[in-house]
Amino acid sequence: MRTEPGISEREPFATQTRVWRWTALTGVALLALVTIHMIAHHFVVEGIGGLRTYRQVLEYIGNPVIFAIECIFLVVVTIHAMLGLRSVLFDLNFGPGARARINRGLVALGVVTVVYGLVLIGTLASRA
Amino acid sequence: MRDPADGAPGGDERQVRGPVQRKGFGLAPTGWVDPRGRTLGAWAFAANRITGLGLVFYLYLHLGVLTTLLWGAHAWGRFLGVATNIVFLGLDVVLLFGLLYHGLNGVRVMLVGTGFVTDRQRALWWAGAAIGTVVLVGGASHFLGGR
Numbered sequence: 388m389r390t391e392p393g394i395s396e397r398e399p400f401a402t403q404t405r406v407w408r409w410t411a412l413t414g415v416a417l418l419a420l421v422t423i424h425m426i427a428h429h430f431v432v433e434g435i436g437g438l439r440t441y442r443q444v445l446e447y448i449g450n451p452v453i454f455a456i457e458c459i460f461l462v463v464v465t466i467h468a469m470l471g472l473r474s475v476l477f478d479l480n481f482g483p484g485a486r487a488r489i490n491r492g493l494v495a496l497g498v499v500t501v502v503y504g505l506v507l508i509g510t511l512a513s514r515a
Numbered sequence: 516m517r518d519p520a521d522g523a524p525g526g527d528e529r530q531v532r533g534p535v536q537r538k539g540f541g542l543a544p545t546g547w548v549d550p551r552g553r554t555l556g557a558w559a560f561a562a563n564r565i566t567g568l569g570l571v572f573y574l575y576l577h578l579g580v581l582t583t584l585l586w587g588a589h590a591w592g593r594f595l596g597v598a599t600n601i602v603f604l605g606l607d608v609v610l611l612f613g614l615l616y617h618g619l620n621g622v623r624v625m626l627v628g629t630g631f632v633t634d635r636q637r638a639l640w641w642a643g644a645a646i647g648t649v650v651l652v653g654g655a656s657h658f659l660g661g662r
Contacts, residue, residue, distance in 0.1 A: 407628065411624075411628065411629070414618075414621045417618070418618055418622070425611075425614070429607075429654075429657070430657065438595055438599065440591070440592075440595070441588035441591040441592065444591070468571045472568075475544065475564055475567070475568065479543060479544065480543065500574075500575075503578065504578060507581060507582065507584075507585070510585060511584055
């Protein structure tokens with residue numbers, strides 16, 4: 388771990404700016420997507436906590452519009468989460484090599500997360 | 516990690532004022548809860564990081580829980596039995612707090628960072644706190660009110 392990297396070791400300003408913009412952009416999208424998700428899952432259905440039964444979940448995810456929204460939500464929230472994790476890890480002031488490994492690791496984790504989520508959503512939608 | 520007071524210029528002053536946030540870097544996690552010389556913005560930053568990490572943890576917990584749907588109606592029914600427990604519903608309220616804090620503080624950071632509102636950071640934070648409190652109370656009463 389490096390504590391005081393020199394100017395040449397720091398991440399290029401253009402990269403920092405690009406990451407910040409993507410974080411902000413996905414954050415704005417999440418404001419709408421999380422609101423929809425929370426209302427749909429906790430405030431629509433009658434019952435304790437507004438939670439859906441198995442049959443209600445399948446009917447819900449079987450709706451093509453909801454299916455599309457949930458897929459977009461999954462991709463956007465994963466990108467935002469990986470960029471957030473990246474920011475926290477980069478605050479530890481690692482050197483360029485470690486930062487490159489972190490970048491590759493987070494891309495891999497993000498891809499696995501999205502693929503698993505899409506398989507999950509797709510499987511449930513196919514059962515509707 | 517090296518102690519900033521170990522011979523570095525200004526080290527003594529840094530011991531009193533706490534860790535500095537340098538341009539291009541966020542405050543290192545070791546300094547998130549350091550109370551020395553903290554402003555509202557520094558606490559807001561630390562809380563944003565902590566709620567963010569909590570939400571990432573929840574994302575994977577959520578995916579894990581939703582996996583029980585693949586095992587059929589019986590498994591999901593068993594999960595609902597746990598999820599409608601008062602403790603679990605209380606954790607839903609904690610989740611809502613995390614979402615509200617991270618979301619509303621994120622709006623503040625974006626408005627300041629993009630240059631729209633650069634001189635009203637504190638006012639924006641308090642406005643977010645007011646909005647968040649109202650929504651949190653409403654959400655909590657909904658989550659817990661059905662019991």
